[in-house]
Amino acid sequence: MSSRTLALRDPADPLRSAADRLLDQSLDLVFVAGFDGRIVHVNPRIANFFGYTTDEILAMSLDDLVYADDRVITTGVFQQLVAGQATHGLEVRVRTKDGGHKWILWNGVPSVTDQLIFATGQDITERKRIEDELRESEERFALIANTTKEAVWDWDLRTDRLWRNEAYRQTFGVPDGANESTIEWWRKRIHPDDVERVWAQLPPPEIEGRQSWLLEYRLRRRDGTYAQVLDRGFVIIDRDGKPTRMVGSVIDISQLQHAEERLRESEERFRLAAKAARDAVWDWDLRQDKVWRSEGFQTLFGYTAEMISPDAPWWLERVHPDDRDRVSEVLPTSGTLPPAQYAIEYRFRRADGSYADVLDRGFVMYDSDGHPVRMVGSLMDMSERRRAEELAQLQQAEMAHIARISTMGEVATGLAHELNQPLAAIANYAESCVQAIRATLSAAGPATQPDVSALPPTTAKLLEWVEKIAANTHRAGEIIRRLRTFTRKSDSRRSTVAIDELVTDVVDLMEAETRRRRMRVVWQAQPCAEVIADAVQIQQVLINLLHNAFEAMADNADDQRLVTISVHADARVVTVSVADVGSGIVVEHRDRVFEAFFTSKPSGMGIGLAISRSIVEDHGGRLWFNANPDRGVTFYFALPISGVPHDRVAVSHSR
Amino acid sequence: MTESPSVTVVDDDQQVRESLAELLHSIDLDVECYASGQEFLDNYSHQRPGCVVLDLRMPQKSGLDVLEELSSRHISVPVIMITGHGDIPAAVAAMKRGAVDFFEKPYRGAALLESVRRAIELDQRNLRQQAERSTILAHYQTLTADEKDVLRLTVEGKPDKAIALRLDLSLRTIQLRRASLMRKMQAASRAALIRLAQVIEETPPGV
Numbered sequence: 004m005s006s007r008t009l010a011l012r013d014p015a016d017p018l019r020s021a022a023d024r025l026l027d028q029s030l031d032l033v034f035v036a037g038f039d040g041r042i043v044h045v046n047p048r049i050a051n052f053f054g055y056t057t058d059e060i061l062a063m064s065l066d067d068l069v070y071a072d073d074r075v076i077t078t079g080v081f082q083q084l085v086a087g088q089a090t091h092g093l094e095v096r097v098r099t100k101d102g103g104h105k106w107i108l109w110n111g112v113p114s115v116t117d118q119l120i121f122a123t124g125q126d127i128t129e130r131k132r133i134e135d136e137l138r139e140s141e142e143r144f145a146l147i148a149n150t151t152k153e154a155v156w157d158w159d160l161r162t163d164r165l166w167r168n169e170a171y172r173q174t175f176g177v178p179d180g181a182n183e184s185t186i187e188w189w190r191k192r193i194h195p196d197d198v199e200r201v202w203a204q205l206p207p208p209e210i211e212g213r214q215s216w217l218l219e220y221r222l223r224r225r226d227g228t229y230a231q232v233l234d235r236g237f238v239i240i241d242r243d244g245k246p247t248r249m250v251g252s253v254i255d256i257s258q259l260q261h262a263e264e265r266l267r268e269s270e271e272r273f274r275l276a277a278k279a280a281r282d283a284v285w286d287w288d289l290r291q292d293k294v295w296r297s298e299g300f301q302t303l304f305g306y307t308a309e310m311i312s313p314d315a316p317w318w319l320e321r322v323h324p325d326d327r328d329r330v331s332e333v334l335p336t337s338g339t340l341p342p343a344q345y346a347i348e349y350r351f352r353r354a355d356g357s358y359a360d361v362l363d364r365g366f367v368m369y370d371s372d373g374h375p376v377r378m379v380g381s382l383m384d385m386s387e388r389r390r391a392e393e394l395a396q397l398q399q400a401e402m403a404h405i406a407r408i409s410t411m412g413e414v415a416t417g418l419a420h421e422l423n424q425p426l427a428a429i430a431n432y433a434e435s436c437v438q439a440i441r442a443t444l445s446a447a448g449p450a451t452q453p454d455v456s457a458l459p460p461t462t463a464k465l466l467e468w469v470e471k472i473a474a475n476t477h478r479a480g481e482i483i484r485r486l487r488t489f490t491r492k493s494d495s496r497r498s499t500v501a502i503d504e505l506v507t508d509v510v511d512l513m514e515a516e517t518r519r520r521r522m523r524v525v526w527q528a529q530p531c532a533e534v535i536a537d538a539v540q541i542q543q544v545l546i547n548l549l550h551n552a553f554e555a556m557a558d559n560a561d562d563q564r565l566v567t568i569s570v571h572a573d574a575r576v577v578t579v580s581v582a583d584v585g586s587g588i589v590v591e592h593r594d595r596v597f598e599a600f601f602t603s604k605p606s607g608m609g610i611g612l613a614i615s616r617s618i619v620e621d622h623g624g625r626l627w628f629n630a631n632p633d634r635g636v637t638f639y640f641a642l643p644i645s646g647v648p649h650d651r652v653a654v655s656h657s658r
Numbered sequence: 659m660t661e662s663p664s665v666t667v668v669d670d671d672q673q674v675r676e677s678l679a680e681l682l683h684s685i686d687l688d689v690e691c692y693a694s695g696q697e698f699l700d701n702y703s704h705q706r707p708g709c710v711v712l713d714l715r716m717p718q719k720s721g722l723d724v725l726e727e728l729s730s731r732h733i734s735v736p737v738i739m740i741t742g743h744g745d746i747p748a749a750v751a752a753m754k755r756g757a758v759d760f761f762e763k764p765y766r767g768a769a770l771l772e773s774v775r776r777a778i779e780l781d782q783r784n785l786r787q788q789a790e791r792s793t794i795l796a797h798y799q800t801l802t803a804d805e806k807d808v809l810r811l812t813v814e815g816k817p818d819k820a821i822a823l824r825l826d827l828s829l830r831t832i833q834l835r836r837a838s839l840m841r842k843m844q845a846a847s848r849a850a851l852i853r854l855a856q857v858i859e860e861t862p863p864g865v
Contacts, residue, residue: 420715423742424671427763431677434767438684473767480764594670594717623747625720 032107032124038085040064043119052126054100070096070104084113084120094127106131154253156236158186160246165189171253176225194221194229222253230255283382285365287315289335289375294318303384305354323350323358335367335375351382360385419483421613426476426483433473440466499645500538502570502577503531509545510568520553521561526568532577535645536622544615544626548581548638551611555585555635576624577644582637587630596628615640663778664688664706668698668724669713669740674763678711681767682774695719699727704735707785709758709777711770714741714748725755734784736777740765794857797843805839808832812848813855 026033026046035044041064050057053068060068069077073095080090093109111122145168154171158164165186167175175192193201197220204218218236221229236251283299294313300306311317315334322330326349333345344366350358365380440462444455455463507528510517517524534541545568552566567582588596597616612626619626624642631637665687669675672693679689688706692698696719698710714721721739728737739752742763749760758780759773801809804825811821818836822829845851 420742423763424674427740427742427765428671428673428677430764430767431674431681434771435677435680435684437767438681438771442684476764477766480762484762597717617743620715620743620748623751627718 029123032126034122034124036065036120036122038113038118038120040066040081052099052105053097068097070098072096080109080111081120084111087113087115089113094131154255156189156251156253158249160248163187174224174230174255175222175253192223194223197221219256231257283361283384285318285380285382287378289377297381299382303382304351304359307354310354321352323352326350330363335378348385419486420617422483423480426480430473430476430480433469433476436469437466437473440469497535497537499533500536500541501531501533502572502579502642503528505538505541506545506568506570506579509542509549512542513546513549516553520557520564522553522556522564522566524549524566524568529570531570532572532644534577534622534642536642537618540618541622541642544618544640545579545581547611547615548640551638552581552583552585552635555583555587557585559585572644575644576641578639578641580637580639582631582635584631584633584635587634587636588628593630597626661706662688663782664690664708665774665778666690666692666698666702666708666710666735668692668695668710668716668721670694670716671713674713681771685771685775687774687778695721695724699724702733704733707778707782709736709738709774709781711738711740711774712757714739714752715743722751722755725752725757729756736780738770738773738777740770791857794843794854797854798858800842801839805835805842808835809839809843809851809855812836813852 029046030048031046032049032052033044033046034042034049036042042061045057045060047057050060053060055063065077065081066074076093077095080093083090090109090111093111095107095109096104097107098104105126105128107124108127109122109124111120113120154174155168156171157166159166163185165188190198190202201218201220218234220232220234222232222234224230233254233256234251235254236249238246239248239250241247282297283303284297285300286295287293288295292314294315294317296311296313300311301308319327319331330347330349333347344364346362346364348360348362351361352358361382362385363380363382365378367375368377368379370376440458443462444457455466458466506526510524510526513524549566553564556564556566563584565584567580569580569582571578571580597612616626619640619642622642624640626638626640628636628638665682667675667678667682667689668691669678670693675691675693679691682689688708690702692701695712695716698712699719702710712721712724721741725737725739728735736758737756738759738761739749739757740761740763741748752760758777761770761773798806807825808821811824816824818829818832822832825832840846840848840851843851843854845854
């Protein structure tokens with residue numbers, strides 16, 4: 004055998020020599036082996052491939068190079084070759100010098116006469132590796148696709164074949180003949196009413212730039228019923244930019260729709276609630292571009308139900324043209340993502356064409372992919388609120404005006420007494436002068452008609468001057484009197500007032516302040532007496548007394564801020580007492596507390612008690628105080644009872 | 659009843675009090691001053707003819723309170739109310755309680771003085787009548803029961819004969835008894851006697 008091998012390499016044969024050179028330069032792996040398994044010839048590529056030198060390989064047998072796991076295959080093939088049968092496309096692994104393995108695709112031709120096998124091979128290691136990886140990845144994909152509940156599909160656009168996973172097949176049908184794996188199969192199963200719409204929205208392969216889509220349609224199940232499905236997919240584009248595949252999943256949302264029906268019930272309740280609210284509530288389904296609106300749109304803006312169409316444009320058309328751009332910015336259609344929550348003011352057209360100032364507050368709901376799907380919000384009619392606010396402001400101003408006027412009247416009333424005292428003294432002194440001067444005139448005594456001409460000129464002048472002093476004093480007194488009658492109209496506001504109700508009203512009125520100043524007012528309402536009074540004025544007296552009590556207790560500990568109001572009636576008068584446990588009134592101030600502008604408070608004007616006393620005395624009553632034996636002061640005011648005290652039997656009954 | 663009149667001023671305002679005293683002094687009146695209603699009630703006695711000038715609005719006891727207490731004590735001095743805070747209801751209340759006049763400060767001094775003079779005259783008249791009545795009553799108390807019977811029937815206008823018949827006495831006895839009672843009552847004439855008897859009748863018992 005060895006001689007034959009040597010003969011092959013005989014340099015004397017030029018043809019052989021050329022064949023050898025060709026083999027030497029071939030990228031294919033070329034070798035010649037004997038039927039006994041011994042390697043008799045290899046090209047240089049072989050040595051390179053296996054990592055051995057040519058001489059090393061020539062010293063080896065085929066068995067030494069075969070990968071152990073593939074020996075069974077190679078042995079079988081070898082025997083076929085020895086039997087004279089050629090072999091093609093044998094993919095086997097071989098062992099390399101470094102202990103690793105490589106894949107080779109072999110073609111072998113036996114020569115029975117020469118007892119030799121001529122073989123060529125290609126290194127397919129890289130291809131095998133890619134194939135393995137692909138298979139693994141596809142196995143993984145199939146495993147995932149078939150275990151998920153979601154129906155997954157894979158549409159090969161080049162072959163028009165449709166692959167579906169286990170869930171898809173189970174839900175949407177058994178194979179039905181030749182078309183079962185084509186897109187046509189799918190098309191037939193779409194609800195006839197939806198198929199046109201779905202087809203129109205499918206991205207034709209030649210349209211680029213659109214790589215994903217979302218479709219909702221009805222798809223026939225195995226049992227013939229239709230499922231409402233949400234079909235999401237994306238397009239796979241090859242290196243040349245051509246769409247090659249579409250892959251996606253189908254979710255049966257029929258169940259979700261049932262849930263939505265249930266939701267509708269709860270939304271019904273929501274609607275009722277919205278109806279009860281004064282605002283105009285809206286709910287915009289962005290996917291279907293449908294807007295539900297509450298009755299507020301009718302009541303606030305004067306539309307009838309027929310005038311309102313359930314879409315967004317209806318609303319946007321009614322937004323004031325000058326506001327429209329600004330409003331559009333918050334909409335999801337603006338291209339920018341709307342804020343999750345927003346509040347925007349704009350003018351909204353009423354049915355009569357006028358505009359309402361509205362505050363539109365809403366929020367956006369997103370799906371799991373972050374797409375806005377729904378917006379819910381409400382319009383508050385600010386113009387109505389503003390009108391109410393303006394009205395309230397007006398009323399407040401009016402009240403302030405009334406308060407000013409009445410305060411002016413009460414200050415005037417309070418001042419009248421204070422001013423009239425010194426005026427009276429001036430008048431007295433002036434008249435004293437007149438009398439004294441006249442007394443010098445006549446020994447006949449006072450009160451007779453004096454003969455002024457008999458006076459010395461200076462004395463006559465003095466008499467004239469003091470008479471003018473007296474006259475001007477009366478003028479001042481007259482001005483005060485006019486001021487009082489001008490501002491006081493209290494008689495017209497008088498009516499029968501139940502004292503206990505009046506006290507309760509004041510205690511209620513003062514509740515916020517009482518709480519704020521951490522005071523406690525004890526008042527046991529009980530049916531009592533009625534008086535003819537100006538209720539507002541008497542309330543002012545009581546409020547003033549409570550204020551004073553609070554002031555007096557401002558520095559007290561929190562548990563010692565107690566005002567006790569009680570009412571006592573006898574046959575003639577009803578007396579209200581306000582007792583505090585405050586700082587009290589120092590002895591030297593006690594005679595002056597009712598003086599106008601006398602105050603012990605840094606912030607007080609000192610007219611509260613003066614006015615209060617004026618009011619009480621105007622009502623024919625009295626206001627006074629006593630120092631409490633232990634602590635604080637009790638103020639009393641007594642008013643004459645108008646009639647028979649009512650329900651005095653029920654004195655112990657408190658409400 | 660020759661005592662000189664005296665005017666009492668009750669006002670809590672010292673300036674008003676003092677100026678009013680000066681004014682009253684200027685027409686030679688004696689003046690007594692009190693700064694509060696209580697002080698006045700505690701110290702006042704109606705010994706001399708005069709009047710009270712009383713402030714309506716004072717702390718503690720008001721002028722109206724003072725008026726009521728004077729009334730309950732049967733002190734009949736004329737009271738002139740003055741007030742820096744006058745109104746119709748207050749004036750009415752004061753007049754109802756017996757005030758003779760009502761002035762709003764600042765009043766005209768001459769008008770007040772005039773009112774004071776009238777009040778003093780009223781008081782002098784009242785005091786005089788009171789004194790007279792006391793004298794008449796004192797005289798009346800000296801009459802015997804028989805003389806009182808004759809006086810009563812005489813005042814009723816009965817002729818002496820009718821009186822004698824009624825009392826079952828002689829005409830002479832009746833004439834003697836009347837002479838005696840007229841002497842005791844210091845009545846110069848029958849007409850004078852009838853006037854005196856009317857004073858006695860008008861006087862409530864116990865006075």
